[in-house]
Amino acid sequence: GAGVSQSPSNKVTEKGKDVELRCDPISGHTALYWYRQSLGQGLEFLIYFQGNSAPDKSGLPSDRFSAERTGGSVSTLTIQRTQQEDSAVYLCASSLQGLTPYEQYFGPGTRLTVT
Amino acid sequence: KQEVTQIPAALSVPEGENLVLNCSFTDSAIYNLQWFRQDPGKGLTSLLLIQSSQREQTSGRLNASLDKSSGRSTLYIAASQPGDSATYLCVRAGGTSYGKLTFGQGTILTVHP
Numbered sequence: 001g002a003g004v005s006q007s008p009s010n011k012v013t014e015k016g017k018d019v020e021l022r023c024d025p026i027s028g029h030t031a032l033y034w035y036r037q038s039l040g041q042g043l044e045f046l047i048y049f050q051g052n053s054a055p056d057k058s059g060l061p062s063d064r065f066s067a068e069r070t071g072g073s074v075s076t077l078t079i080q081r082t083q084q085e086d087s088a089v090y091l092c093a094s095s096l097q098g099l100t101p102y103e104q105y106f107g108p109g110t111r112l113t114v115t
Numbered sequence: 116k117q118e119v120t121q122i123p124a125a126l127s128v129p130e131g132e133n134l135v136l137n138c139s140f141t142d143s144a145i146y147n148l149q150w151f152r153q154d155p156g157k158g159l160t161s162l163l164l165i166q167s168s169q170r171e172q173t174s175g176r177l178n179a180s181l182d183k184s185s186g187r188s189t190l191y192i193a194a195s196q197p198g199d200s201a202t203y204l205c206v207r208a209g210g211t212s213y214g215k216l217t218f219g220q221g222t223i224l225t226v227h228p
Contacts, residue, residue, distance in 0.1 A: 042204075042218050042219065044218075045216060045218075091159065093159075104149070104216065105161065106158045108157060108158040
């Protein structure tokens with residue numbers, strides 16, 4: 001079946017512009033996660049959505065970052081007034097959710113370059 | 116702070132060797148521990164997931180163990196192949212938000228023919 005998809009695969013933007021990154025989770029997965037991987041750094045948690053619960057935004061690095069999940073499916077990560085340090089690969093993952101967290105399936109990522 | 120540490124940072128071995136990748140974590144209150152591989156320019160592929168109530172999982176040539184009391188996990192790769200070359204990530208789920216994953220820095224594995 002279809003896995004997690006992300007678009008665009010690559011995005012180059014000028015410093016100060018806003019960008020939107022999209023994630024389509026696996027159908028039926030109630031949990032959705034955003035991570036980023038900066039050059040030479042490990043993966044960093046950003047935000048987590050679970051069903052209709054309030055999202056866990058504890059990993060968002062600044063108020064320039066926000067994310068929405070519409071209809072419990074597609075999610076959009078928005079970065080306002082992009083800075084060069086925002087350059088990274090942004091990864092989305094989804095999973096089923098129960099009493100314990102299920103295996104997370106990752107999308108291919110969006111490579112963001114801020115010039 | 117919840118941390119995940121992986122040792123070694125890089126490993127280069129000849130084809131056919133058995134090898135062990137190590138992972139340690141600071142908080143034993145985990146929900147599960149997952150091992151992923153990441154290939155250059157690609158996303159993450161889940162290899163094995165060990166629930167907190169389990170001690171190990173096996174898939175093909177891969178075996179992962181979990182010792183919550185000591186805060187350690189190991190990934191054992193038998194009869195390594197060049198196709199195993201990738202970055203291996205140890206990932207812990209748990210803590211204040213159980214859906215949140217904490218990633219190790221990874222072990223870069225190179226298996227040469």
